[in-house]
Each structure stands twice: as structure tokens, then as C-alpha cells.
Amino acid sequence: QAGAWMYSYSEQKDYTWEQARNYCQTYFTDLVAIQNKKEIEYLNEWLPFHPRYYWIGIRKLNSTWTWVGTRKALTKEAENWAEKEPNNKRSNQDCVEIYIKRQREPGKWNDEPCSKRKRALCYEASCQPLPCSQRGECMETIGNYSCECRPGFHGRDCENGEGPTQPLRERCSRGTPALLGSPLGLDRRPREGDAGSRRKGVSWQPWAADSTEGLWSDETCSPIAVVACPVLSAPDWGELSCAHLHGNFSFGSTCTFSCHTGFVLTGTTSRECTATGDWSGEPPRCEATRCPTLVAPAMGYAACSHLHSNFSFGSTCTFSCHTGFVLTGTTSRECTATGDWSGEPPQCEAIKCPTLVAPAMGYVACSHLHSNFSFGSTCTFSCHTGFVLTGTMSRECTATGDWSGEPPQCEAISCPVLDAPSSGHMSCSHFHGNFTYNSTCAFSCEAGFLRMGAEALRCAATGNWSRRPPVC
Incomplete structure (x- = not known):
């Protein structure tokens, strides 16, 4: 920050040129307009290095490099191109980046495709909305501003003096009307019945004896019939700012257009009332900034509502999941003024059940x-x-x-329960349960008795004993 003029840049993400300008106009004044070498040195020293560099407020309009904030063409004296630039590689490089802390040619400019993503380099103006007492042009300087006053005015804010026409206007008397409409603001003095004598917005001005020289006469004054143009109105979702040299919406009036936050201007940004009573250029429109089209997450749904047009500024999308799935992440996203969606893309994840293990055996x-x-x-x-x-x-x-x-x-598996033979004994061991699979039983007889049959039996997987039980 330098005085009332503040620089800023997008730290979190990179933008296309249009998105970068929208970002700057939303939060500051506009993309930065470089005015002198001192400003370039300051920016190169203050800004951090970024491998994709920074967008600035120059764009090719009608094949002319133009400062977009003022709509003024870039002059040869103000050019600061890097070596062999601009080269318009592939015929689509219509926007300009500035090299910050580049080892070679730091602070120089390069033309780039407007669709590339870079950091937005913004400024907040120190010139106020109605600067220089509306009697001059406000010129930004680092940490301050200065006023270039129109003839007849002086002072830091052009607050002193009177315009060159004011003393004459006071001395004027009613005379023959002259049509205002030449490049200098005056045409010839019409004769009686001249088509140029139509009276629209008549105001008293001194008459020029020789309009080709642009000379003012302080001897003769005439009322001037100013050519009027149709009244202009702001586009939908936009604003209109007009300056009138002679009368509202008359010859020489200029109107500039801008859009509300979240909208981008398409068409002419500035129109002028011409000598024919028509406005230059075509009526502009404010179109909602577009965001990428959103789709439903896998195994989920997306329900979107659009205020202006599909997937544009103000659109909102809510997300839900199929049965058996749960949403993780943002449940609702909104298309913002920068052309990005709020939040992160959600996902639908299958609902988890406890881990199962095999039963024993x-x-x-x-x-x-x-x-x-x-x-x-x-x-x-x-x-x-x-x-x-x-x-x-x-x-x-x-x-x-x-x-x-x-x-x-x-x-x-269980086997039939066994009993000791008459006049004998039985001893069993059980691995899983009494008289079940793999249980074994051993048999013996009392003294004086002889065992007839197997000495031991085992319970098999079929649920039967391996042999018939013995007798004594």
C-alpha cells in the first residue's frame, strides 16, 4: 500500500484474464494500470515471484492494445514490451502479463492467451468517484493523485477559477442559433431556414467566427442548438455513468457502462453522442459470469437452480446420494463472481458396516x-x-x-452317547463337546472278564462311532 493507492493480488489461486479482472473489480478497483517506470520498479520489488506471473489491465480491443480501465489506446511511448514481444503466437494472444522477479527482463510485458491462468494484480484507486471538482482529469500516482485541470481552472482539485466560456456566457445576447456538431464542438453559423438551425437543448455559448481554426469571439455571442441523442439507460444488472459537455445526452456526451458484481460487460464499454444524433457503438449487455458445468457425484444426485442462466453467477446446486450412500463434503455450492464454485466437490461414499469375521471352526x-x-x-x-x-x-x-x-x-457334529460295558470301564476325552466330533472313548474289563471288540472308539464327521462298542 502506498498512501491511498493500494495494490493487491490473488494469493490463493490463479485466474483467466476475464476472471482476474472480475476479481479485481469485485474486491478493489480494477486490474492494475501501469503509468510509469517508477511504478514498475515498485511492483517488481514488492510482489513475490510466481512462475505463471501476473495479469495487468491491458487487452487487445479491435486490434489495438488498450488500457481497459480508461479505454485509452496504449501509446508507443508507454510500451514496455519484452524483447521480440508482442509476438501473438498462434494468433490468440490478446492479453498481457508482467514479468515479476524474472531473471531476464523483470518488469517487462508479454502477450499471452487470455484463457491462461495467472495471478490477478489489482489496484484500489485513490481518485474518488467525482474527482477534481469535475473540472479536470484525475491522474493516479503512487501514494497520491494529481488533477490535470481544464483551461480556466486551477488548484490541487481544480477548485479555483472559471471555465473559459463563463465570462462570455454572461455577456451573450440572443442571436442566430448555430448547430453544435463539428469536431471542435461548433459548426458554421447557419443562415435563415438552414437545416442546421433545429433547436434541441439550446444553451448560450460564444460563436466561433472561424470554426476551422476553433477560434472564439468575445465580440459576438449566439445561442447554440445542441444536437440531441436518445436518452441512454443502464443495461440490466449494470450501471451507467455519463458526462455531458453541453446538455444531457447531447453532442459530445459520453456514457460509460459497467456491470454489477458477478456480471461481465459484452459490447461497447463507452459510447459517445455524435453530430448525427446517434450514439457510437452498440448497446452493451451485462451477462452473468459463467462457472464450469457441475455434474452429480457418482452414486448421487445434483439439483441446481439458476437465477440468470445455466451455471452462472448466483446459480446454486445441492447434492444428495442414492440409498446406501452418505455425502461427504459440501452439500450446496454457489457460482461466485469470480467464475468459481464455492466449496469443494462432494462425494457419495457407501455406508460402512462392521467388519465380519469367520465363526469359530x-x-x-x-x-x-x-x-x-x-x-x-x-x-x-x-x-x-x-x-x-x-x-x-x-x-x-x-x-x-x-x-x-x-x-x-x-x-x-454329535455321536450317540456311549456307556461302559457290563463288568467293564469306559474313559472318554472330548475336544469340542461330550460325545461330538473327534471325541474318543477307551474300554477295559474287570478282573476275570475278557474284552470282546475294539479297545477305543472315535466319533467321526458322519455322526457315527468308528466301531461297534465292545462287551466284557
């Missing part, structure tokens, strides 16, 4: 549609040899985040 086999153990996942269960499944054989992850069915179990 069993197996689990799962398939996942979206992600592990999430909505749509299915798991089937089975048991080891010698065990049988009780409960749900297959379970599915539902939209509520719960599994269908109940957890299954694998239970050991």
Missing part, C-alpha cells in the same frame, strides 16, 4: 460392490469338516449400516 467369503464391508457387500459362511452351521448362511450390509440376519455358529 468356520470360514467366511465376502464380495464387495463398493468398498470393503460397505453397503451392498455380502458374506457367506461355512464350517470345517465335522461341524455344522447354525444360523444365517449369508448376510448383506444394508443401507442402515447393519448386517442382515444373525451371526452364525459352527457346532461340532
Whole structure:
């Protein structure tokens, strides 16, 4: 910042040239207008290096490099191009960047395609909306401003003096009207019945004895019939600012157009009332700044409402997800004045269920549609040899985040209960449960008795004992 004139730049992201200007006009005054070498040196020293460099307020309009803030053509004396620039490579380089802290040619300019993204270099003017007492042109300087006063006025803000026509106007008397409309503001003095004597917006001005020389006579005064143009109005979503040299919307009047925040001007930015009673240029329009088209997230929906046109400034889009999915991120996004959407793109993620494990003495086999153990996942269960499944054989992850069915179990297959033989003894060992798969029983007889049959039996996976029980 230097005095009342503040520089700023976009730190968070890069913009196309149009987006950069919209950013500057939204938060400051406009893209910076370089006025002298001192300003270039200041910017090159103050700004940080950025590999894509910075946009400034010059653009090619009707094949002429123009300061967009003032609509003035770039003069040869003011040019600051880098070597062999502008080169208009590929015939689409209509905007200008400034090299900041570049090793070669720092502070110089280069033409670039307007669609490239760079930092926006903005300024906030120290000139006020009605500067220099409306009697001169306000000229920005670093940390200050100066007024170039029109003839007859002086002072820091042109507050002193009178215009060159004021003393004459006081001495004028009624005479023959002259038509205002030459490049100097005066035409010939018309004769009686001359078509130039139509009277629109008559005002007293001194008559020029020789309009080709632009000389004013302080001896003779005549009323001037000023050529009028149709009254202009601001475009929708825009503003109109007019300056009138002779009368409202008359010859010499100029009107400049601008747009509300979030809108960009298409067409002529400035129009002038000509000697024919017509305005130069075509009526401009303010069109809403466009944002990229949004689409619904995978497995989700997008519902958008548009204030002006599809996916433009003021458009809002809300997002939701299919059954079984939950939204992560921004639920609603709005198209901003910079041509970007607020927030980050949302996603629809499948609802998670608790991780499943195989039952004891069993197996689990799962398939996942979206992600592990999430909505749509299915798991089937089975048991080891010698065990049988009780409960749900297959379970599915539902939209509520719960599994269908109940957890299954694998239970050991049972064999018939055995008893000790008469006049004998039995000793059993059980791995999983009494008289179940892999249980073993050993047999013996009391003294004086002989065992007839197997010494030991094992419970098989079929639910039968390996041999017939022995007798004593």
C-alpha cells in the first residue's frame, strides 16, 4: 500500500484474464494500470515471484492494445514490451502479463492467451468517484493523485477559477442559433431556414467566427442548438455513468457502462453522442459470469437452480446420494463472481458396516460392490469338516449400516452317547463337546472278564462311532 493507492493480488489461486479482472473489480478497483517506470520498479520489488506471473489491465480491443480501465489506446511511448514481444503466437494472444522477479527482463510485458491462468494484480484507486471538482482529469500516482485541470481552472482539485466560456456566457445576447456538431464542438453559423438551425437543448455559448481554426469571439455571442441523442439507460444488472459537455445526452456526451458484481460487460464499454444524433457503438449487455458445468457425484444426485442462466453467477446446486450412500463434503455450492464454485466437490461414499469375521471352526467369503464391508457387500459362511452351521448362511450390509440376519455358529457334529460295558470301564476325552466330533472313548474289563471288540472308539464327521462298542 502506498498512501491511498493500494495494490493487491490473488494469493490463493490463479485466474483467466476475464476472471482476474472480475476479481479485481469485485474486491478493489480494477486490474492494475501501469503509468510509469517508477511504478514498475515498485511492483517488481514488492510482489513475490510466481512462475505463471501476473495479469495487468491491458487487452487487445479491435486490434489495438488498450488500457481497459480508461479505454485509452496504449501509446508507443508507454510500451514496455519484452524483447521480440508482442509476438501473438498462434494468433490468440490478446492479453498481457508482467514479468515479476524474472531473471531476464523483470518488469517487462508479454502477450499471452487470455484463457491462461495467472495471478490477478489489482489496484484500489485513490481518485474518488467525482474527482477534481469535475473540472479536470484525475491522474493516479503512487501514494497520491494529481488533477490535470481544464483551461480556466486551477488548484490541487481544480477548485479555483472559471471555465473559459463563463465570462462570455454572461455577456451573450440572443442571436442566430448555430448547430453544435463539428469536431471542435461548433459548426458554421447557419443562415435563415438552414437545416442546421433545429433547436434541441439550446444553451448560450460564444460563436466561433472561424470554426476551422476553433477560434472564439468575445465580440459576438449566439445561442447554440445542441444536437440531441436518445436518452441512454443502464443495461440490466449494470450501471451507467455519463458526462455531458453541453446538455444531457447531447453532442459530445459520453456514457460509460459497467456491470454489477458477478456480471461481465459484452459490447461497447463507452459510447459517445455524435453530430448525427446517434450514439457510437452498440448497446452493451451485462451477462452473468459463467462457472464450469457441475455434474452429480457418482452414486448421487445434483439439483441446481439458476437465477440468470445455466451455471452462472448466483446459480446454486445441492447434492444428495442414492440409498446406501452418505455425502461427504459440501452439500450446496454457489457460482461466485469470480467464475468459481464455492466449496469443494462432494462425494457419495457407501455406508460402512462392521467388519465380519469367520465363526469359530468356520470360514467366511465376502464380495464387495463398493468398498470393503460397505453397503451392498455380502458374506457367506461355512464350517470345517465335522461341524455344522447354525444360523444365517449369508448376510448383506444394508443401507442402515447393519448386517442382515444373525451371526452364525459352527457346532461340532454329535455321536450317540456311549456307556461302559457290563463288568467293564469306559474313559472318554472330548475336544469340542461330550460325545461330538473327534471325541474318543477307551474300554477295559474287570478282573476275570475278557474284552470282546475294539479297545477305543472315535466319533467321526458322519455322526457315527468308528466301531461297534465292545462287551466284557
